[in-house]
Each structure stands twice: as structure tokens, then as C-alpha cells.
Amino acid sequence: MAAESATDKSKPLQYQGRKAIRAKSEHRRRVILEAALRIVISEGVRGIRHRAVAKEAGVPLAATTYYFKDIQELIVDTFTLYTEKALETVSEFTNQFYQPMISMTGTGINLATAEGQEALLEYMVEQMTQYLKDQVTVQRDMLVAEQAFRYEAIVNENIRHLAQMHRKALFDRAAEFFSTVARSSSPAEDAEIILGLFHSLEYRWLLNNEPEDMTFLTSTLRRYISIMLPSLLKNGAS
Structure with a gap:
């Protein structure tokens, strides 16, 4: 069925930012995206800024710029996370x-x-x-x-x-x-x-x-x- 194919684990949604290699890095990347999604909920998309997201996530500013080269990439990956959650x-x-x-x-x-x-x-x-x-x-x-x-x-x-x-x-x-x-x-x-x-x-x-x-x-x-x-x-x- 089409809906099942959309959530097929063999075809995961593609994130745009830097890929995490280690589990610890993947966890931090997820923490950053969860924080960005909370900002979308409280302030809207325009509230997404590297500094604001880093503060919300409780991580150094360098962490957000390491995983996401620019704001557009961070926004796209935030909504990729949203889509992942919504499809569930x-x-x-x-x-x-x-x-x-x-x-x-x-x-x-x-x-x-x-x-x-x-x-x-x-x-x-x-x-x-x-x-x-x-x-x-x-x-x-x-x-x-x-x-x-x-x-x-x-x-x-x-x-x-x-x-x-x-x-x-x-x-x-x-x-x-x-x-x-x-x-x-x-x-x-x-x-x-x-x-x-x-x-x-x-x-x-x-x-x-x-x-x-x-x-x-x-x-x-x-x-x-x-x-x-x-x-x-x-x-x-x-």
C-alpha cells in the first residue's frame, strides 16, 4: 500500500545535513533537530537560527554549524524530522x-x-x-x-x-x-x-x-x- 511505502524502513527519509557516524553524534544531531522543531512550534519557522537552536538544545553553537551548513539545511532537516514523526x-x-x-x-x-x-x-x-x-x-x-x-x-x-x-x-x-x-x-x-x-x-x-x-x-x-x-x-x- 502507498502509505506503507512512505514509512518503509528500507527507504528512510533523506536528511540534508552532515551525516552522523557515531551513535553519540547521531544523538546530538537528533537533539538539535528536536530543539529546532520546538522552536517552530513556539515561534514559527522564522525563529530557527543557529544560535537560538543551540541554546534550546543546550549544545555549543559550533555543534549546529557543524551538522548544518546553513539555516535552509537546518529548516529542511527539521521538517524531515516532523514528517518522520507525522507518518508514524x-x-x-x-x-x-x-x-x-x-x-x-x-x-x-x-x-x-x-x-x-x-x-x-x-x-x-x-x-x-x-x-x-x-x-x-x-x-x-x-x-x-x-x-x-x-x-x-x-x-x-x-x-x-x-x-x-x-x-x-x-x-x-x-x-x-x-x-x-x-x-x-x-x-x-x-x-x-x-x-x-x-x-x-x-x-x-x-x-x-x-x-x-x-x-x-x-x-x-x-x-x-x-x-x-x-x-x-x-x-x-x-
Whole structure:
């Protein structure tokens, strides 16, 4: 599957900076990149400077200039690290999409009945709400970094391919769900819609940062799934 190839350990993401030979050196290089990512989260991409990153990482300034010849290289490698981390969440995204339909259809619940369809609707809403709740709370820093990542990908050609890789992994898994599990007649379009909905709800939460937004998030998901469900059942999910 395409998403799996994106995270295939035999084809690791390529970092641009000086390669670390010893484990200790690799650890320091990782510490520097983690520090740079924290700066992106707190200050944005423009906050990345050799001196600022060295201070945040607790390493000598010479260490950052040793591994990264210029700021562009440091920025690219910071977002390479972000992409690496973000792709690790693709499997969680997949589970939240696949499991509701698979679990419910395997329990003997009759999805041809109103009661069965209501049970499936509530289960899917519950699973997707929990996924988004984790994203906007536990993974909040990564969502902030993603916003910076998106803008930088538009203006920085060196980062664009990383953004495309990340998005393709998410899109492919969503499209695969709609194609093989939900049996949608338009899996690509459905994948585009659900990813857009998720991004919109995540962004809304980041802007407002209010707990009561969870109610709106849940009601929005229920509204979307209630519209989507009849066509999925009609196309063979039952």
C-alpha cells in the first residue's frame, strides 16, 4: 500500500545535513533537530537560527554549524524530522477509520435495520471523535508544527516534497478505506472530503482552544457520517 511505502524502513527519509557516524553524534544531531522543531512550534519557522537552536538544545553553537551548513539545511532537516514523526501517526489514523466498520459488521448487527445503522453511526462518531480529541490535545504541538509546515511547503521547494509525501500517505489510507471497507463508488473524492473536514476541525480547535468545542466537533462528525452512511451501506458495506 502507498502509505506503507512512505514509512518503509528500507527507504528512510533523506536528511540534508552532515551525516552522523557515531551513535553519540547521531544523538546530538537528533537533539538539535528536536530543539529546532520546538522552536517552530513556539515561534514559527522564522525563529530557527543557529544560535537560538543551540541554546534550546543546550549544545555549543559550533555543534549546529557543524551538522548544518546553513539555516535552509537546518529548516529542511527539521521538517524531515516532523514528517518522520507525522507518518508514524498514519497507522493510528488507519485504525480509527478501518476498525469501526470492520468491528460493527462482524458483530452480527443487522445494518439493514434502523437500529443497526444507528449503532454503526454512533460507533463511528465515537471513534472519530476520540481520534480528533487525541490530535487536538495529546498531539497539539504536532498540529501547530503542521500549520507552519504547510505554509513553508508552499514557499520552499525543498520542503514541498515532504509535505506531498505526508499528505499522500494520509490520502492513500483514507481512499483505501472508502474503496475496500466502505466500498464507496468515489473513494478518492470521499477521502478528500474527510481529510478536509479533519483539517478544518483541527484548525478550528487550534484557533479557539476551548473545551466546549468538542461538542461542536462531535455534532459535525455525526452530521457528516449520517449523510455518508446511507450511500456506504447501499454500495455494499452491509
